[in-house]
Amino acid sequence: MKNLFIVVVLFCIGCSTTQEKLPIAGYKDIRSVDGKMDTIYHTIQDFAFLNQDSMIITEKTFEDKVYVADFFFTSCPSICPKMKQQMLRVYERFYDEPQLLILSHTIDPKHDTVAVLKEYAKLLEVESSKWHFVTGDMDKIYAIAEKSYFAPAGEDEEAPGGFLHNGAFVLVDKDRRIRGVYDGTDEFQVDKLIKDIPRLIQEYEN
Amino acid sequence: MCLVYFLMLNACSSSVEMEGLPEMDRETEVKFKQYYRDGRILYVTYCASCHMENGEGLKNAIPSLTKSPIFNRIMEKVPCQIKYGTQKHSSAELGPGMVGFYSLSPLEIAEITTYISSSWGNKKGLMTVKEAKSLLENCVDQIESN
Numbered sequence: 001m002k003n004l005f006i007v008v009v010l011f012c013i014g015c016s017t018t019q020e021k022l023p024i025a026g027y028k029d030i031r032s033v034d035g036k037m038d039t040i041y042h043t044i045q046d047f048a049f050l051n052q053d054s055m056i057i058t059e060k061t062f063e064d065k066v067y068v069a070d071f072f073f074t075s076c077p078s079i080c081p082k083m084k085q086q087m088l089r090v091y092e093r094f095y096d097e098p099q100l101l102i103l104s105h106t107i108d109p110k111h112d113t114v115a116v117l118k119e120y121a122k123l124l125e126v127e128s129s130k131w132h133f134v135t136g137d138m139d140k141i142y143a144i145a146e147k148s149y150f151a152p153a154g155e156d157e158e159a160p161g162g163f164l165h166n167g168a169f170v171l172v173d174k175d176r177r178i179r180g181v182y183d184g185t186d187e188f189q190v191d192k193l194i195k196d197i198p199r200l201i202q203e204y205e206n
Numbered sequence: 207m208c209l210v211y212f213l214m215l216n217a218c219s220s221s222v223e224m225e226g227l228p229e230m231d232r233e234t235e236v237k238f239k240q241y242y243r244d245g246r247i248l249y250v251t252y253c254a255s256c257h258m259e260n261g262e263g264l265k266n267a268i269p270s271l272t273k274s275p276i277f278n279r280i281m282e283k284v285p286c287q288i289k290y291g292t293q294k295h296s297s298a299e300l301g302p303g304m305v306g307f308y309s310l311s312p313l314e315i316a317e318i319t320t321y322i323s324s325s326w327g328n329k330k331g332l333m334t335v336k337e338a339k340s341l342l343e344n345c346v347d348q349i350e351s352n
Binding site (some may be wrong): 122 | 256
């Protein structure tokens with residue numbers, strides 16, 4: 001009985017959340033700005049893609065918002081259904097939180113046209129104002145995946161479905177900095193993402 | 207720590223829920239349990255990436271296999287669907303419905319069918335390899351009528 005008590009106490013301590021800020025991922029550059037030393041963090045570059053409603057989506061769409069980004073394609077047989085299932089958890093959990101948006105990029109723009117993405121979003125029963133499915137220029141999508149989001153994707157004949165990509169969910173803050181990268185096929189990591197999102201939003205309220 | 211407890215709990219839940227399944231004699235029950243166990247391993251290998259380990263699928267994009275009244279009526283259609291996939295889809299733009307697993311043997315198909323027909327609220331019980339073989343011989347008719 002005493003042992004059980006100790007275990008429960010350790011359990012509670014081990015699993016309590018801390019109030020520390022989320023880390024900022026990517027390269028840091030320390031520069032002198034107006035005589036002061038300033039840290040320049042890695043940020044997501046400007047972009048322009050088309051979403052499922054044929055609306056042009058740019059970095060301005062996410063101004064003053066926190067968002068989760070990922071890369072997928074609709075005919076993906078391997079990890080994408082699991083990723084979408086997990087992203088739906090994020091969508092449903094933060095449906096009433098206006099400061100959280102979701103941005104899914106297709107890495108197969110040839111097949112995944114606006115019409116296809118529209119159909120896909122309809123099947124998942126999600127609203128486009130909350131969860132954008134975007135398509136666009138293939139090179140630009142691959143470039144932003146690799147250079148901005150650190151989630152490289154590309155055509156690969158030998159990969160299931162013909163495209164290679166990892167299942168990363170990237171959490172981006174209001175300053176376009178990456179604050180977390182989570183494996184979208186891992187329920188536990190998505191649990192952590194769901195815990196981290198309110199923490200990130202909270203940072204801006206202080 | 208949380209993970210260890212979770213794994214321990216999960217390890218003990220691999221037995222099949224027999225309640226509600228059709229009456230089986232001793233020999234059939236043994237066969238059923240064997241098919242169920244093997245079918246589960248096959249399901250996780252081939253089917254779970256889309257239909258998910260809990261059988262729920264993905265909203266309307268990937269159909270759920272859980273306690274579906276339609277599914278319960280048409281267990282006989284499942285072997286052909288597993289082998290040849292399905293043509294039906296809500297939109298031609300999204301491409302073919304389910305991809306077929308042509309290389310699976312009739313026994314493997316019988317095992318998967320047994321597993322999914324007896325899980326998540328479905329209570330159909332055993333499909334023998336004999337039944338699966340005979341159904342698989344008539345797939346052409348099923349595909350054409352879809």
